[in-house]
Amino acid sequence: MMEEFEPVIVAFCCHFCAYTAADMAGSLRLCYPANVKIVRVPCSGKVDTIHILKAFEGGADGVYVAGCLEGDCHFKNGNVRAAKRVTYTRKLLEDIGIGGQRLEMVNLSAGMGERFAEIARQITEKIRKLGPNPIRNLTRPVTEAAVQTSKEQTLQ
Amino acid sequence: MITAERKPLEEIIEYIRPFQKILLVGCNECVTVCAAGGRKEVGILSASLQMSLLKQGKNLQIREHTLERQCDPEYVEELTPMIDGVDAVLSMACGCGVQEMSRRFKDKPVFPAVNTKFMGASERQGVWAERCQGCGDCLLGITGGICPIARCSKQLMNGPCGGSTTGKCEISPDVDCAWQLIWDRLKALGLEDRYERIIPAKDWRPGRGAGPRKIIREDLAE
Amino acid sequence: MKTESVLEKVLASGNLAVTSECGPPRGCVPEKVRQKAELLRGYVDAVNVTDNQTAMVRMSSFAAAVVLRQLGLHPILQMVTRDRNRLAMQSDIIGAYSFDINTMMCLSGDHPQFGDHPMAAGVHDIDSIQFVQMVKKMRDEGKFQGGADIESPPRMFIGAAANPFADPFELRVARLAKKVAAGADFIQTQCIYNLDKFEKWMEGVRNRGLHEKCHILAGVTPIKTVGMARYMKNKVPGMDVPQEVVDRMAGVPKEKQADEGIKICVETIERLKQVKGVAGFHIMAIEWEQKVPEIVERAGLYPRPNVGI
Numbered sequence: 001m002m003e004e005f006e007p008v009i010v011a012f013c014c015h016f017c018a019y020t021a022a023d024m025a026g027s028l029r030l031c032y033p034a035n036v037k038i039v040r041v042p043c044s045g046k047v048d049t050i051h052i053l054k055a056f057e058g059g060a061d062g063v064y065v066a067g068c069l070e071g072d073c074h075f076k077n078g079n080v081r082a083a084k085r086v087t088y089t090r091k092l093l094e095d096i097g098i099g100g101q102r103l104e105m106v107n108l109s110a111g112m113g114e115r116f117a118e119i120a121r122q123i124t125e126k127i128r129k130l131g132p133n134p135i136r137n138l139t140r141p142v143t144e145a146a147v148q149t150s151k152e153q154t155l156q
Numbered sequence: 157m158i159t160a161e162r163k164p165l166e167e168i169i170e171y172i173r174p175f176q177k178i179l180l181v182g183c184n185e186c187v188t189v190c191a192a193g194g195r196k197e198v199g200i201l202s203a204s205l206q207m208s209l210l211k212q213g214k215n216l217q218i219r220e221h222t223l224e225r226q227c228d229p230e231y232v233e234e235l236t237p238m239i240d241g242v243d244a245v246l247s248m249a250c251g252c253g254v255q256e257m258s259r260r261f262k263d264k265p266v267f268p269a270v271n272t273k274f275m276g277a278s279e280r281q282g283v284w285a286e287r288c289q290g291c292g293d294c295l296l297g298i299t300g301g302i303c304p305i306a307r308c309s310k311q312l313m314n315g316p317c318g319g320s321t322t323g324k325c326e327i328s329p330d331v332d333c334a335w336q337l338i339w340d341r342l343k344a345l346g347l348e349d350r351y352e353r354i355i356p357a358k359d360w361r362p363g364r365g366a367g368p369r370k371i372i373r374e375d376l377a378e
Numbered sequence: 379m380k381t382e383s384v385l386e387k388v389l390a391s392g393n394l395a396v397t398s399e400c401g402p403p404r405g406c407v408p409e410k411v412r413q414k415a416e417l418l419r420g421y422v423d424a425v426n427v428t429d430n431q432t433a434m435v436r437m438s439s440f441a442a443a444v445v446l447r448q449l450g451l452h453p454i455l456q457m458v459t460r461d462r463n464r465l466a467m468q469s470d471i472i473g474a475y476s477f478d479i480n481t482m483m484c485l486s487g488d489h490p491q492f493g494d495h496p497m498a499a500g501v502h503d504i505d506s507i508q509f510v511q512m513v514k515k516m517r518d519e520g521k522f523q524g525g526a527d528i529e530s531p532p533r534m535f536i537g538a539a540a541n542p543f544a545d546p547f548e549l550r551v552a553r554l555a556k557k558v559a560a561g562a563d564f565i566q567t568q569c570i571y572n573l574d575k576f577e578k579w580m581e582g583v584r585n586r587g588l589h590e591k592c593h594i595l596a597g598v599t600p601i602k603t604v605g606m607a608r609y610m611k612n613k614v615p616g617m618d619v620p621q622e623v624v625d626r627m628a629g630v631p632k633e634k635q636a637d638e639g640i641k642i643c644v645e646t647i648e649r650l651k652q653v654k655g656v657a658g659f660h661i662m663a664i665e666w667e668q669k670v671p672e673i674v675e676r677a678g679l680y681p682r683p684n685v686g687i
Contacts, residue, residue, distance in 0.1 A: 048196070049200050050196060050199045050200050050203065053199075053200060053203035053204065053207070054203060056203075056207060057203050057206060057207055092165075092200070092204060095164070095165045095166070095204070095208075096165065096204050096207050096208045096211075097207070097208055097211045097212075098207060098211075134211045135207050135210045135211050138210045138211075138213075138215075309489055309491075309500075310459075310460070310486050310487075310489060310500065310502050310505070311500070311502040311505070312486060312502075312505040312506075313504075313505050313507075313508065314505050314506075314507040314508065314553070314556055315505070315553075316544065316545075316546070316549065316553070317486055317506075317541075317544070317616075318539065318540075318541025318543075318544045318568055318616040319489075319544065319615040319616045320544045320545045320546070320615075320616070321544065321545055321615050321616060322545055323545065323546075326489065326492075326615035326616065327489050327491050327492075333545070335549075336545065336546055339546055339549055351549070351552055352552060352555065352556065352559075354507055354508075354511070354556055354559060354560055355508075356508065356511070357464070357503075357504045357508040357511070357512065357523065358504075360503070
């Protein structure tokens, strides 16, 4: 028997909303799955297609980009741009054969600790059902690689 | 600029399928500006190809490199130290860049990763539109600065045809009627009289008419 | 007389001219051309033979025009710049004239996108105005467009199209003036349903005296059904079908709509006869050629004048 599949999920979280919401979830002692690895970004609009691809290339099973609520972006419309990029990248993931549904865009505010935990749970369950990233075991050991490459890329 | 769009992934994969190691080359000029083949797109294509082939059980080795200008022999020379280590070259430059690679590296297969589209300008973020067809004998001085060759669907030099409707071309409501634009411009400039002059049939020799074109500047050529 | 064209003779005689249209078949069936031609015999002065109309492949207009000519009718050879460069056009013009075809229409043609070969390259070597210039030069100077002499030049009576209903309206008379300056002898207009707008256009035409420099044939098309009226109103670029026309068609039962369409067409001709500068009518009964005689008779345009051909 194979051991139960534990998905690795990379969440690109905007510093001004989702990242703070994650903090709040922590201080409220809300449980959310340890599968979600957070990469803090200055704005969801900073996340590019290449960062998302590198996460999958590193073995992530799912990725989501978490930005501010519509109209609340600190940089005016970074979250709107992020959403468009996510749509584009989903199509690309479909072409590559990874599957577009492994990528999502979510919006929340800094005060939504509860919602942050809920999103983390929902997406983890969804990815668990989808099963592993088809190239997961064909690359480097996952988790660290997924987060590391994403971070390196984001910093570039 | 020369605009381009990435080819479908499937088509690119078919080109490189027989090879183990490829050199993926971007260009820092036009294709960077139109987000088709610059450093960033090289990274995206590289990751996409690697993942897609990995899924099919193949570990493709890709070396990424983006040149300052792929249509210029000086810059292409940069690739010389890398070329022996690869089986094939995949170029993300326009057709000019791809052909410069073929010319320089005679024993390496070179494949295009983009479709070169047209000479155009950026209308707004993420939107590029055709502006020039390189006819070799510019008419813009007599058409209010708007080109009927590149922008009229029927290439009418004495338009507009009977299909112009509320400023749009009959082929699509997304296409402006070039002659409406020309007329509006002529009016704005007080040059309505110019419309009445018949533009004579064009000599296409400076365009493609006389075969492949070449410019030789005697003062510069070696 | 510039040419031997019957159309020119009728127009010169001061009679209202009548032309109609024959769309060649989509196959090697010359008998279909003959059938259509026989429907029109005696009721029109000349018959336009369309050139791959709506950008669909059909028997060449040249070949179909020859069929018509051999039956003793007078074809107007339509030619579009979409499918031929200037070499091909000039050679076809010489060819046609050698078969006693002496009247033609110089058009740019529908864009390939509207037809069944949207993948085809549009040629557009020259445009319709330059085309008129070229045919005039062939006739009046006896020279090819490239400058060389023609041995026994073709003497074509030169037609062109005008659409008074396209935008920008203020250019519609100006563009006609360019066609006339280029050498158009006669003009056939887009089909007219919006008479007010047409009259306004004709006023502009008269103000510039263009009706004295070329003959203007007003285009009419009988409507078969209310569906056709709606389609032309909403879907055909450059067509102007007023709501009243659609409503009038919709106001009669389906089986009476064809009659109503003919009636509208005849009334349109009657009103257009009153417009100064209108020199005749071009009746485009699309795939409905059998109705042309009835329209011509009811509009009081029958019998056709005998100009001694």
